[in-house]
Amino acid sequence: MNTDFAEPEVSLSDLVAPVLRRWRTVVLVGLFAVTLVVLRLVVVTPQYEAQAKLIVLAPNEAVADLQTLQLYRNLVPAYREILSSRRVMETVLAEMNLGWSPEEYRKRVRIEEDEQSQTLEVRVRAPSPEEAARIATGAAQIMTRVAADIMQEERLVLLDPAAPPEKPVSPRPLLEMAVATVMGLLVGTGVAFALETLDRRIRDEASVERRLGLPVLGVIPHIDL
Incomplete structure (x- = not known):
């Protein structure tokens, strides 16, 4: 007897949700990367x-x-x-x-x-x-x-003969800031997904069905007293 197991479908919302839940982590990593570049621009002598x-x-x-x-x-x-x-x-x-x-x-x-x-x-x-x-x-x-x-x-x-150049070739503030921002956000997104993978807490009914394979019979709402 062959049993076919259907692989769970991953929707776009499933991919975006971890980033939205941990947007602070993404922003912090991006700011950290930009800060490192700013420090480098301050310390490094232009060439x-x-x-x-x-x-x-x-x-x-x-x-x-x-x-x-x-x-x-x-x-x-x-x-x-x-x-x-x-x-x-x-x-x-x-x-x-x-x-x-x-x-x-x-x-x-x-x-x-x-x-x-x-x-x-x-x-x-x-x-x-x-x-x-x-x-x-x-x-x-x-x-x-x-x-x-x-x-x-x-x-x-x-x-x-050589003429004095108008702009330095290193560092390049705009280019380095742009690269640092993009790389920081990408790394931050990766960190957010890693934290979500390690976090085994069940947050909603969808998590129950996905992780336990059980149907949700009812939900007890949270009431702030």
Whole structure:
């Protein structure tokens, strides 16, 4: 004899009810997440990023065919490796008197390449826009000189000096506040469902039928005296 057990149907109201009953928990978790972000914005020093652009050019000659153009495009990754080398890093740190450790240098200075345009960008992060622009331009000039010494020819040229950026790249208050609010509400909702799962109290007749599988014959109303 086979007995079919019908799985209980879960309605939208069953999903929403735990959140409504424990809305204070959801709000508190959301406020806690937002508070952490606010504290971070107060404590963390804003970081600005400036970029100087370099270009790989033919030495004193015009590029007249696609094959030669492709040759110089293929040199861009090689120059990126040179600019990212320890030799260049030590030269930049020494000549600009930055006082950064090698780890801090790698966090603050990035080299990005664009083979199609034969360009490389020297991106530098610093606590002020003027400092970021000054270091980016100075580092780019030093890099072109060191690259010329290594390659034995001057093909890397400073195309655009860095300009002071208008806005910081980190932190981003509006974005971080929005993310914290959404994540806080999601975590708060999850906490509300977890508390409902652990709470075995029977609150209404629907809970009796769902948990005990028994029909409700009558309800005794609560009377406030």
